[in-house]
Amino acid sequence: MRNFIVYISMGVFLYLYSYFLGGDNTMLMLYMLIFALFISVILTIPLKGRITFSIDAPTVEVEKDGVVKVNFHIHNKSILPVPFIDVSFIKSENFTISSPSDIRFSLGSKVKKTISIEYCAKTRGVSRIGVESVFIKDYLGFFRIRLTKGIDLSTMCGEITVIPRLYSINLNSKIMQNTALALMPEDTNLTTSSMIFTSGEPGYEFREYAAGDPLHKIHWKLSAKKDVLMVRKDEGRGIPKKCLIVDPCLVKSVEGEKGNFITRFFNRPKSEKNEDAIYIEEKILEAMLAVANGTVSTNSESDIWLYEEGQWKIYSVNEKKNIGELQNRLAAYYFIDKNDLTGEFRLPIESLMAQKKNSRNFSGGEIIVFTGLVDESLMEAVGQLNFNKYYVNLVSVINMDNQAGRVKVDQTDQGTIYEVPMGMDLSEAF
Numbered sequence: 001m002r003n004f005i006v007y008i009s010m011g012v013f014l015y016l017y018s019y020f021l022g023g024d025n026t027m028l029m030l031y032m033l034i035f036a037l038f039i040s041v042i043l044t045i046p047l048k049g050r051i052t053f054s055i056d057a058p059t060v061e062v063e064k065d066g067v068v069k070v071n072f073h074i075h076n077k078s079i080l081p082v083p084f085i086d087v088s089f090i091k092s093e094n095f096t097i098s099s100p101s102d103i104r105f106s107l108g109s110k111v112k113k114t115i116s117i118e119y120c121a122k123t124r125g126v127s128r129i130g131v132e133s134v135f136i137k138d139y140l141g142f143f144r145i146r147l148t149k150g151i152d153l154s155t156m157c158g159e160i161t162v163i164p165r166l167y168s169i170n171l172n173s174k175i176m177q178n179t180a181l182a183l184m185p186e187d188t189n190l191t192t193s194s195m196i197f198t199s200g201e202p203g204y205e206f207r208e209y210a211a212g213d214p215l216h217k218i219h220w221k222l223s224a225k226k227d228v229l230m231v232r233k234d235e236g237r238g239i240p241k242k243c244l245i246v247d248p249c250l251v252k253s254v255e256g257e258k259g260n261f262i263t264r265f266f267n268r269p270k271s272e273k274n275e276d277a278i279y280i281e282e283k284i285l286e287a288m289l290a291v292a293n294g295t296v297s298t299n300s301e302s303d304i305w306l307y308e309e310g311q312w313k314i315y316s317v318n319e320k321k322n323i324g325e326l327q328n329r330l331a332a333y334y335f336i337d338k339n340d341l342t343g344e345f346r347l348p349i350e351s352l353m354a355q356k357k358n359s360r361n362f363s364g365g366e367i368i369v370f371t372g373l374v375d376e377s378l379m380e381a382v383g384q385l386n387f388n389k390y391y392v393n394l395v396s397v398i399n400m401d402n403q404a405g406r407v408k409v410d411q412t413d414q415g416t417i418y419e420v421p422m423g424m425d426l427s428e429a430f
Contacts, residue, residue, distance in 0.1 A: 037140065037142070040083075040138040040139040040140045043083070043138075043139065044083060044136060044137075044138040044143075044145070047082055050078035050080075051075070051076055051078070051107075052075050052077065053073060053075070053147065054072075055130055056073070057130035057156065057157050057158035058158045059158040060160060060161075061160075061163060062160060062163070063162070063163055063166070064121050064122070064162055064163070064165045064282070065165070067118050067120050068118070068160055069118050069119075070089065070131070071114055071116050072114065072115045074107065074112070074114075074134075075111075075112045075113075076108070078110075081106065082136060083106060083137060083139045084137035085135070085136060086103070087103045087105075087133075087134050088102050088103075088134075089117050089132060092119075092127040093122075093125075094121060094122055094124070094125040094127040094160075095121055095122055095127065095162075096119075096120045097118070098120070099117060123278055124162045125332065126162075126331060126332050128157045128160070129157060130156050131156045132156075132157075134146070134148050162331060163327035164282060164327055166286075166289055166323065167286060167289070167293075167425075167426040167427045168293070168294075169291070169427060170430060173430040174416070175368070175418065176294050176295075176298075208228055208231075209223075209228075209230065241300060241301050241302060242291065242292070242300070242303070243303050243305070243365060243366065244303065244367075244368050245305040246285065246304075246305065247284070247346070247369055247373065248341065249335065249336060249337070249341055249371075249373050249377075250277055250336075250338070250372050251337070276422065281372065283372075284370045284397050285333065285370075287370050287420060287429070288395075289326065292323060295317070296318065296320055296322070301316065301317060302317045303317075304317055304326065305347075305348050306329075306333065307336075308333070312351055338373060338375070338377065346377050346378055346380075347378075349381060349384055352365075352388075365391070366390070366392075367390050367391070367392045367393070368394075369382070369392060369393070369395070371394060371395070374394065374417075382394070391414065392415040393415045393417075394415065394416070395420060396417060397420050397422055398419050398422065400421040400422055406421075407419060407420050407421075407424070407429050
């Protein structure tokens with residue numbers, strides 16, 4: 001539109017100049033200006049059917065910070081050069097792009113060209129990447145011809161699933177151990193023969209020490225003979241089964257009302273997540289995945305509780321493929337505003353109570369809650385679990401973007417609270 005206004009303004013100016021001041025050269029310039037419009041149209045319209053293009057946009061799964069490349073191939077089969085080609089690449093909140101998303105270039109006669117764009121996964125989610133539109137533009141910039149008209153848009157893009165990053169944590173860390181053992185002072189003089197165990201197969205078979213087994217489980221006498229650390233085989237897994245719960249609530253920022261009445265009326269405030277909330281959500285899920293992966297790495301297992309579709313659902317993780325499945329599920333997991341969830345659903349208390357009721361010899365259980373919002377509602381739910389003989393650990397992600405920060409650990413009679421900075425590398429957190 002701007003080009004057209006400039007063009008008309010030039011024509012009017014030349015005409016007025018010629019009319020009032022005269023001059024053959026001025027009229028000649030006016031005729032050339034009018035003639036240029038026809039030339040621009042004649043040299044552009046025939047190009048539409050002579051330009052072909054293809055797009056390589058993969059449909060893959062990547063972890064956060066992964067890079068995916070999109071290639072745009074175009075070929076001018078005409079003997080006429082192409083004035084301008086405008087290519088718009090799809091923009092996504094989940095990705096950063098290596099170059100501007102809107103690119104303009106010219107293409108010579110019989111020339112092929114490839115443009116490559118790298119998408120870097122910034123946050124988890126399922127998004128499209130690829131090309132949104134392709135236009136030819138004439139020399140004067142008056143009109144555009146859409147080359148993508150009638151083309152199936154699904155062929156121009158790929159669907160990328162960005163899964164939460166999987167961290168490896170210290171398998172001997174406190175959070176990975178049984179609560180009873182974590183609270184018990186280490187005593188390397190104790191052997192497994194002096195401990196009473198109720199799980200595992202009977203007998204006195206032994207196995208090699210595995211990462212995650214407490215030191216007091218080592219049979220030192222046998223280990224000295226074999227020159228390798230040994231533990232009783234009937235002691236079962238080094239790390240007990242974990243119950244991991246993702247708190248579904250986060251506080252979301254609300255856009256304030258600005259301007260006069262009319263502005264406020266047509267621009268109603270909307271509830272939106274700020275960037276910090278997005279990173280806190282990811283860190284919560286990544287922390288839970290790290291602990292779940294730790295249990296699998298030590299031949300143990302865990303139950304994962306997620307609030308989805310208005311109800312609590314449980315997923316069992318006992319092998320590596322379950323971790324991959326869980327990453328895919330969490331890629332599209334949505335947290336909700338705390339005002340949209342009643343207190344009784346803040347944690348799966350009723351479901352846990354039902355499990356307790358069905359257990360004949362329930363003497364207590366251990367739960368780890370991963371949250372970004374430690375408030376009265378959450379602590380009330382934790383108190384109910386404590387009352388029912390559950391020891392509850394809290395992993396709270398706090399809004400502190402500090403890569404070099406440390407995890408603050410507070411020990412209570414009912415559980416341990418781990419405060420994890422939002423920007424911390426989880427491989428160093430536990």
